[in-house]
Amino acid sequence: MRINIKHILLAGLVAVSATSCDKDLDILPEQYLDESQALASDANVKKVLHGAYNALSSSYLLGGDAQLYSELLAADGEIRWVGTFSQPREIYGKNILTTNSYVRDTWLNAYNTINICNNVLGAIDKVATADQNRVKGEASFIRGLVYFELVEYFAKPYSAGGAGTDLGVPILLTGTTEISEESKVKRNTIEETYNQAISDLTAAESLLPVTNDVYATKTACAAILSRVYLQIGKYNEALQASNRAIGYNSKIVLTDTYEEAFNNSENSSEDIFAIQVNEQDGANDMQLFFSIPDYGGRDGDVEVTDKHLALYEDDDARLALFYEGSGAIRSGKWKLQYKNLPIIRLAEMYLTRAECNARLTSSIGDTPQNDLDKIRDRVGLTSIPATLDNIVKERKLELALEGQTIHDAKRMKKSVDGLPYDSNKLVFPIPQREMDANSNLIQNPGYGG
């Protein structure tokens, strides 16, 4: 065989066909969407909005950790953290390292959620006109709620008096498209942060419908607003907000029994807003840490002590909800796996209204006595006078281990675990990774800042 035209052609063909693959370098991902399309249409913006709920439901945010932190910080001998994870343990011990990865991830997830909301609000003109109010309202609700959670943990308590000058958290109101020097934002004051939460929630309340499946509603906005106002001691506004939350939707009523308010796959009748959890999505870290392996929990990392149980009257149905498992007392609120995580319940609104009415000696909506009786009656307890102390105590028991304890302690200036309510140790550090990435941030006192 000799070299002939055949061989040269063959070699040439291979070479030419091989060089024509330049266009094959244009490969696009099949399970990711280009950012330009994500906010380009009505349908897509709505999907991004739904993603904001998903982000909000992260275990590091309202998927349980934000609630857990509150209970661990305010443990006060009523619960013990006995788990091995060092991050919650540091929070329980009020000995938080700036490198605590839970604190870091709460920060990152909070701002991820805020950024999604900002993106949705920035693309609101892409949304069908008829739905614009609702979409805007939902994004504002989530953003306001997250700013509120952030300022509660990463800043000194409002009640400590320095809100106008002490640092809150950075406020960002537009979506991120690129990283530049301007991304290195400064912290706003506590006052500014609360104002942002209030303005978002107020706007949302006016824009949203009364019913909206499991998503944000007028009721949810008013309910969260009542918490915000209560936290900053604006009792009249809190009173009005809680009263509105009770009134918007007549279908929202207390469950027949206390037990029925928890471990539900569908929202209960008294859930104003709840994180949706099922086998495939949603997180419930309260269940993970409070429950035991028999029910899909971890190791029973949080134990309830006799000191807490001693606070209840014998006949209290809430006492009966506690159970014994894996060698300790456990909270029955967080027993079963893959159950919704209530964020705010109607019962709290009655207690907030009662507290504010008692403080202001008014009877807006109803008398404090009637509101208090409603709560006690359901759990099989007799009426007691609706004094401020009694209402506050009832609130503690009704909302026990649901993530309100440290916030209530701070607003009412109660010491916990021997620490004064405004102790630096009860405030989270700005995460070290954030301090490293943003030289414009100032660390909280007590953390080498």
Added chain:
Amino acid sequence: MNRKLLGFILLSFVFSLQSFAQKAVRGKVSAADDGVALPGVSVTLKGTNKGTQTGPEGDFTIEVPENSTLIFRSIGFETKEIDVKGPILNVSLKSESKQLSEVVVIGFGTQKRADLTGNVAQVKGADIADVPVANFTQAIQGRASGVMVEGQSGKVGGGIKLRIRGAGSISASNEPLYVVDGIPINTDVNTSGGVTGNALSDLNFDDVESFDILKDASAAAIYGSRGANGVVIITTKKGKSGKTNFSLDMQYGDNKPTNHREFFNAEQYVNYFLAAAENGAKYYWNRQNDLALNDEYTSEQEVVDDWVSAMKGRLRRYSGYSDYTTLQTNTDWESLAYNDKAHNATINLSASGGNEKSKFYTSGSYVKQDGILIGNNLERYTGRINFDNQASKIVSFGFNLGLSGSKTRRVQEDNEFSTPMQIVALSPITPVRNQNGDLYDTPTTTYYNPLIDYEDGSYYSRAFRNLGNAYAKIDFAKNLFFRSEFGVDLLNLNDDQYYGRLTQTGKSINGYGENNYLKSFNYNTNNYFNYHALLGSKHDIEGTLGMSYQHSRTDQNYVIGQDFPVDDLKKLASAGTITGGSSSTSEYAFLSYFLRGNYKFNDKYLLSVSGRVDGSSRFGNNNRYGFFPAVAAGWIMSNENFLKNNTTLSFLKLKGSYGLTGNADGIGNFPQLGLYTGAKYAKVSDLAPYQLANPDLKWEKSAQVDVGLEYGFINNRIYGEVDYYNKKTTDLLYSVPVPGTSGFSSIYTNIGSMKNYGVEFTLNTQNLVGKFRWSTSFNASYNRNEITKLDGINTIIPGNDGRYLNSLIVGEPIGVFYGPKYAGADPQNGDALYYKNDGSLTNDYNEAGDFVVGNPNPKWIGGMTNTFSYKGFELSVLLQGVSGNKIMNGAGGFMSANADWFDNQTVDQLNSWKKPGDVTEVPEARWNWSGSIPNGLGASNRYISDGSYLRFKTVNLGYSLPKSVASKLHVDRVRLYFVGQNLFTITNYDGWDPEVNTDYRVTGTNANRNQGSDFYSAPQIKSFTFGINLGF
């Protein structure tokens, strides 16, 4: 028939008659160097199969025709051809300087080592064939200079890190490119979500002729953007014409852990923890008083009573049915993590042969490796056919096809409670089983009992790998050929997991099943011309021009289910509820054009120039293509007149190279795009931001200078090389942390730079030749890595995550430990003390200063093989070591935590502070019941120790039966051998084994930074293996 023709025939007849006249030739073969007689030298008649061997005195006798030529061959000596002149023939053989004539494989070609201007280390397949490991990277550890190999742990099927001349990148891949018979193979699939596997353990390295490791830029630049981390070229065996040779190798041995650690026994545990409860209570009381904190307690005794009683309650709970006060139970949990019947077994059968036209090599093998851990083993079958055919003078073609199927039983990552080694955290007072014979679980065990996963769970990975390529070559002229190759790397991985009703995963949901499937299809074509000619007598030129295209697509899916009718039905077909599932795809492509020219003048001056243009789908249109040139030159000084006749210095070559290579691996396939991903909430789908766009993203570039000197003395009996290199990587593909307030935590950016510089030494000596032979092969490499720029703003990106301190600091090596410096226990009160930035001491971890407290990168790595042979015996001993690195035990805060919590403690904790005046590294043992009084547990250099080690890596003692005996057994060759792997380790490391880097930290953007970390990582495997090798 004319007369001329008749005359020719007659003449031929006479000649042929003559050639049939046989003559006996006798003689003696000795070594040229020292005159020692050489037994076992093969003596063959050229052009025939006829031959004999020299006897014990080097003597031989052979019948040969007139005017014939004899060939004398012996391992370690140059082959000699001698024309037979008379009846006596005494021959002296020169010891071989095989280094110079050795052929090394470079990209798209081969080169004689003497002509090489780049830096290429070669490990012969034959040198490691006996090593009883499944993954070849483990077998080449310590055998090549500048190549660092580190196993994550002793888990079978676990990851192994290979670094050529240090780490070049912060966020992109630091792994070299692996090329098998011309085809770049997929190695990064083992890090993709859900599916585990080590893509390199699919290769049966008994099939490998050589591993050629391209280290400098001029060698690697032909691989352009893939070459920045070096290239490992794996060439499989080819057949030779002649008799079909069969080779059968069988091995069997025992696997053991290299080390055990000592933890508290029951008595130590009980006493220590009771004391810790009292200490903790007192400390708590005093602290509350000092800080004027109100509390429920009214006296110190009250606190002590309360805490000690709580501790006793715990001890009762942890001792199950037994009584801790009488030390009824004393469980050695660590021993239960190990499989004490762990074996390894290998069978390998190969055949090779062929004729002038067609040659083949084929093999089949079976490997079984039991891990030292319970529930961890690997079985692998491989088969290979390599075929080459010379179709005509002009056209040749062939194919290499390797198939492999493996099944690995895996254990969980090191940070899972269910991984076997975390069993050491359980208390020695806890019995393994209750009185019904069931395994104890929490709350009786302090943590989840990993034995439950072993007994009631299963985790199998099955891999199927098809590595194949076909080529055709056209020889247009003597000097010019065209070669076209097409190769496919097809990988299937299937992970099957089931956790039954007793396991923590399956407990509350009646069993949990998960199946992950991955298919990766990677094809590649190389097409190139090669021209090689000698112009005149002095100009040797060679040129290569070609292109290649690679495309890889990976598809993955998984299904998760729960609620199984019985634990025997583990497949998802039986799941009551399917709770999760997904499918995903990823793709990338590279298009490349390359050119290389080599020029040699008068066997003295060498020049090599190469360039490659690479395009990648991973970059945006702005920066899609990159150009990677390199140049190298060499001067063979020993061929100059002034050295030519030097009898001592037999070889001397000075060489230097400079070139650019790139890196585009390990950054995902779409790092340049701004993306949203799908997600779901409340059973409704949604969109979530995934990453920010960077349309300017481009190649990471590495510029490397290499200067080397190769030398040979005394006829190259001493031969070696010294190289200095300096590799600077710029435009690092770096996942830069960004303010989290942006909604993102990092973005891939070309920013930052890093350098590696170092020196490599190799020295090969034949210390004794003759009957008793001793040779030494030594290599040592020094490497210094240094980050020269991060994001341009920060000079320190601290990495203290509570367990580890690996950080990124300008002016320091990647991943240095940066954080609090521990000052031991305060002699006054037993508090753990740390240095503040001003040098003063504090007992508050948050007030401690940050210091560079250790470097996880070894300064020196090296290996030395000594081979001794006498008659049929051969002993080779490989010593391997690293030096100058530190290791951090991330589990120190649990296992060496002075009884902070209930984890069983390492015995060194007994040395804790007990009374004022005690000077010790271990602070006072205080049970941290309140959670507020940790004593010295934060990540600091308290948990760092020296990781240097020197190890008897491989000891191989073999005996080959004399030919005479073998032939009686009707075989060509019988060799019996023993291989000891990791027999003995000299180290000061505190932990199990200094060759470690915990598996749970080596994925993600910080994988390169996270070095030198130990976390309940299993010690390496020590094995004792016997084998037999038959040739027939």
